[in-house]
Amino acid sequence: MNLPRDPSDDFDRLMGDNAGDLGALYRRLPRVDPPKRLDRTVLGEAARAVRGRAPRRHGWIVGVGSAAGVVLAAGIAWQIGNSVPHQTSHEGYRSAPSVVPVQPITDSPSRRRETRKDVQEANPNRASDEAPATPAQAAASPQSARKPEPQKSAPSAPRTGPAAASMKAAAPPPAEIAPPPAPFPADAAKKEQDSLDSIQTGPTAKHASANAADGMPLREQEIGQSGVLDRGKDGTARSAGAPSPSGSVELRRDMQLSPEDWLAHIRELARQGRKQQALESLRLLRRMHPDVNIPETLRALEE
C-alpha cells in the first residue's frame, strides 16, 4: 500500500472522516498508553480534589465550632478578668512584709492570746486581708508597693460589696504611703528602652536608634545600611528582601479579570517595565486558566 501522491487529494483525505489512509496507518502504529501508576496518581488527585470540597458543604459545622470557640474564649477571659483583682491583692499580701508573732516557748496560752492581739493592733491590714500594714512597712519595700499598677487596679475600683469596701478602707492609697521610687540606674533604663524599641520597631529601627545615639544623621545611616534598607518610590524606607505588600493585593485583583483583560493587563505591566509583577501575574493566569493561549510576546517574559 502506498500513500496517495496528490497533495490536495492528500489534504482532503486527511481532513475527511478517519483522516484517510494516513489516519488508518497512524492508528496501526504501536499503541502507547499511560502507565498504570499515572492512572492511579491522576485518579487519586481527582478524588482528593473532590473530597476537599466536601467540608465546604457542611460549612455550618465550622461556623458552629467557631462560635463555640469564641464563647469559650470569652468565658475564660471573663473568668481571668474576675480573678485578676484577687490575684493582685494576693500579690500585695505576699509582697507585704509579714509579721510573724514570735512566741516564747514558755508562754502560757493566755499570754499567747495577748501577744496575738498586740500584733493585730499593730498590723490591722493583715487581719482585713492585704496591702502593706503600715507606712513604715510599705516604705521598707518600695518595689512591692509599686507592683500593683494603677491600670491593673483600675478594674477593681467599680467593685462593690463588703470585700471591696473593706479593701478600700483597709488599703491606704499607695501614693501617700510609698515614698518616691528609687530612680533606675541609667544603664538599666537605657536597656529597657532599647528592648522596648526593638519590640516595637524591629531590628532596623533599633539600628537606627543606636546610630542616632552615636550622633550619625539618619540619611547617612540609611546609606550606610544600604544592604538593609531600601527606599521605595514613595520615599519610605523598607526592608530590601521583603515582598511588596501590595503585590498580593494586585494579584488578587487580577484574578477578577477575564482572561483577555488579564492578558492585556500583563502586557501593560510589562510595558511599564514591571517585569517581575507581570511574570507573577502571568504564572497565576496560567494556573487559573490553563487553557488560555498565551501570546508569544508574553511567553518570552518567562525566559
Add this chain to the structure above:
Amino acid sequence: MLAYAGGDLLAFEMLYRRHRSTLYRFLFRSLRHRADADELFQETWSRLIAARERYRADAKFTTWLLQIAHNLVVDRFRRQRPQASPEETDAILRTLDAPESEQPDRALSEFEQRRRLQLALEELPDDQRIAFLLRIEGGLGLDEIGEITGAGRETVKSRLRYALARIRARFAT
C-alpha cells in the same frame, strides 16, 4: 466535566478512561520522550482538575484538554531548544519537495510504512507535528486547531500541508 466539577468522581473516571490514551499519544508523539510525556500527562490532568470549576460547556472537552496539553508542550519546547524559523522550514521543504516528484512508486511493507510514518512524525517541525497530531489524534478541525495553537485557519492549513509533504517525502525515499 460539569458533573465532576459538581463533585461526581465517577464522571471524572469515565472522562479519564475515554481520553487518557488520546492525550498520552498526543504528548508522547509531540515530545518523543516517554519521561516527558509522563510528566506532562500528569501535569495536564492536574491543571484540568484545578480548573474544573472554570470549565464552560460551550467548549468541546477534547479541545479543552488538548489546549491545556498544547500549552504545556509549547512551554517545554521553549525550554528545551530553539524553534526553527519559518525561513528555515521553507528551505527544508524546498529541498524535500524537489526530488519527491522524481521518485518512483514503491510498494512498502506494512511494517516499513509504519516505521516511516513514525520517523516522519519525529522529524516534523514542532508546529507542524502538533497540528498534524491534533488533527489525526484528537480528530479536531481546522478552526479548533487554530483555537488551540493560536494560529489562523490558513496558517493551520498550511502547517498541515507542509506536514503531509514531509511525510510523503519520507515515504518516497
